[in-house]
Amino acid sequence: MSILNKIRISGICCLTVFSAAAFSVTPVQAADELNALVWCDHTDPALIQPFEEKHGVRVNLKEYEGTGTALAIVEQSQPGDWDVFVIDGVDVPRVVDAGLLAELPANELPLDDVFEQVQMRDVTMRDGKMYAIMEKFGYNVVSYNKTKVDPADMRDLNTLWSDKYKGRIAVYDYYIPLMDLVALKMGMKPSDITADVLPKMKEALFQLKENSVMVGEVVSSTTALATGEADILIGGGEWAVAVMQSENPDLDWVLPDQGGILWSQSLAVFADSKRKDLALEFVKYVMSPEGQARLATSSCFWGMPANRKAGDVLTAEQKQALRWDEQATFLKNSHRYFIPDADLDAKMLDTWTEFLQH
Amino acid sequence: MQGQSGKSRGWALLTPALLWTLLFFMMPLLIMGTYSFWERAGMKLVRSASLANYEKFFDKTYFVGSLVNSIEVTVIVTVVSVLLAYPLAWILAERVPRRWQRMALILAILPFWTSYVVRSYSWLLVLSEGGIISNFLLDVGITADPVSFANNRGATVIGFVHFFVMLLTLTIYANLVQLPPSYRKAAADLGAGPVQSFVHIILPLTLPGIMVGAFLTFVLCIGDYITPQILGGNRELLLPQTMMLQISRRSDFPMASALAMILMLVISVVYIACARWLKLDRV
Known part of the structure; x- marks a missing residue:
């Protein structure tokens, strides 16, 4: 060789x-x-x-x-x-x-x-x-900085769609719980989501985008709350603020009156x-x-x-x-993640992508 | 005999590079191209050829929109980076004494030594409402309220430019230091002023360095996911982010592959255009 x-x-x-x-x-x-x-x-x-x-x-x-x-x-x-x-x-x-x-x-x-x-x-x-x-x-609900917003407002999801906190809202980037929350805001249960209601949900999402400062995954969205870039995180919950509360006790979370999404x-x-x-x-x-x-x-x-x-x-x-002591009430007022079939899941992701691109 | 031996030696030297390209470029590209013609149905991969993913790309405005966004951001980043890098490279090559140039170059490439993700998050902290820029503007009284520069296209561009200016500086610097001083002396002898000398002698001769750096910037920038994801705040989607959505949420590798092939096509077109316009084959 x-x-x-x-x-x-x-x-x-x-x-x-x-x-x-x-x-x-x-x-x-x-x-x-x-x-x-x-x-x-x-x-x-x-x-x-x-x-x-x-x-x-x-x-x-x-x-x-x-x-x-x-x-x-x-x-x-x-x-x-x-x-x-x-x-x-x-x-x-x-x-x-x-x-x-x-x-x-x-x-x-x-x-x-x-x-x-x-x-x-x-x-x-x-x-x-x-x-x-x-x-x-835990819950995908609303996390906030209680020195920057009125905690009472955070109990009503509709407030986040009004002008009061325009430009102060971060959105957690996961379409299932966020679209479930939009369903609650629209007076529906997450399990009521069908392809027929997606156009209306898209409108609501676009309105939310107008009010938001950013849409981010776990690290980005919690960083926005921690740095003061946003005062409210929709889709947040204990997972977003509990680990930071020892350093920043002003961060809090609440289950809105319309209910929460159980993750x-x-x-x-x-x-x-x-x-x-x-x-x-x-x-x-x-x-x-x-x-x-x-x-x-x-x-x-x-x-x-x-x-x-x-x-x-x-x-x-x-x-x-x-x-811990409020779990009984929270669990009672929470809805599980809606599990769409593959076809509806694809349509929901389409809607979410349009929201991100809006 | 010597010709035959030289040819064999040439092939021997070329073989590692060819194998490398075959294994790490052509094969993945071929696999990705094949995937792009398949489809994802629920949890299953349908391995029959169709153009469905490409049709979907043109059907959905957000796909086309994300490609347009990617091209816009990349062009802005490339142009801004070239405009900033050229003077920097010029100063390094012409004004910094030889003995300090090595140190200056090390300082210039220092940002490359930091993790890309850490650097992007650092920019997020700098540009956010509680960051040093906002605090400075408040302190000097330019603004009455905190200002945020993060979570938008501008932040993405800043993050990219910070990185690519260094890359471009190096390619342009390498080009500038190769120019013999006699060219400028000859131009001066013939009556050309500094501006004429730069426009007619220096700039054309450094264009290959600019174009190589600009093309690298274009390729790296248009395919980047981290910077827009961290600094852009999802105010708009760039194509790599749209690709990741297909994978992380639905394991839709066929659609992501189709998007990657489209991106590859765009890059190829840009390369061919650059090469033809500047005759890059002579570089």
Whole structure:
């Protein structure tokens, strides 16, 4: 073989090895590791380290935003690469439909300790089998700076469509809860949203855009509130302000009289996981009162723990920030995320994109 | 014999670059092009060829609008960056003493060492209502109330220009320092003043550097997602943001691929236009 050929072959081999390494979506899993696809609140060491130490394992966390992104990561991975999945409660049915989730042993998890309205068995169970458990919830409502606005105004969604706070409003950039809130403002329930009402919703969204200073995802919208760029965040809630309240006690949130939108995130185990037992232990840990308290007060964002027994672990200040004692009323006045079918979902996203472009 | 050996040597040297281009440019482009003719139906990918995504692009005004916005923002950024970078490169090459030029260049590229995301968020803090610009205007009494410069197209342009001025400065500087001083001396001997010398000698000779930098700016700017997402406040959508909406919300890779192919087409047209107009093949 000529030197030239050797160079060519070795070059091709190097490139092939390099390409394989470069395109690997997940870390190579060692025997004592767990790979979890999570939201940012699970990346807090205060939550993960106790589990790692107890089980002598390492939890590899891949943070994502948007179920579409997570599904793209899973599609590009090898079966078995991922063990644990933190997923938007609203998206559990479609992930179950795709056959991605393993059945969870309902009798080994504290389902009865989960707030009743948050259990959402119709979402997490299929044919009597449980595929996910709700771990954290909260509200997409109205966050505000109480020194800049009249807190009483924040109880009426219509105020945000009037001229009173024009140019002082930030909008959370997630079409499902925001369009649900628009439905509430229009006197409908989120579940009343159909393709026929979308033109009217678009008009309402365009009016909201006229009043808003920005539309942003989690970090941008909360930054707008924190820096004073906006005084109100529609779609915000405890998740947007609780973590900042120690530094800025003027930030607050409220459930409007028209009601709020209940968000929820769930925990599941991948059907192809090679470490289902360890993954289940992780689920049990996160759902324990201690795990729940740590998750609820994660440094990324706060939210209500699904397990009410976490109340025994949280401090009085933490419970105050989460409005623990008002949960019964809040839950009663809240609507779950509306889950549109694929066709309506596409139309809603079209409407939202037009709103962003307006 | 020597010709044959030289040819083989040439191919050997060329092979890594060809493989690199094939693996990391042509293959992804081919995959993306193929995806763009498929469709997403619910959770499933329909692998049958159709022009549906391209038809949708022209049907939906927000898609075309986001492309127009992207082109407008990119043109503004490129022009402003060139206008700022040229004098900066000129000062670096002509006015800064040789021994200080290296230090000046390091200072010029310092912003590249910071994370792109961190830099964009820093600009957000500078331009927002509680930022230093607003506070300065309040302190000197120019405004009575806090002013915000963030969350609009202007903020996006500022964020981009801050980055691309440095890139353009480097390409133009590299061009300027290569010009022999004798050209200007000859022009002066023939009676040309500084302005004439610049317009007729320096500028034409540095056009390749400007165009290479401007084209890089155009390509990087039109495909950027981070800066408009952080600084633009979603007051309008640029094409990369529209692409991300397709992926993050609906996993609609076919539609996102179609948008990427359209963007690729725009970039190709701009390149061909630049190359023909300036005969870039001689660069």
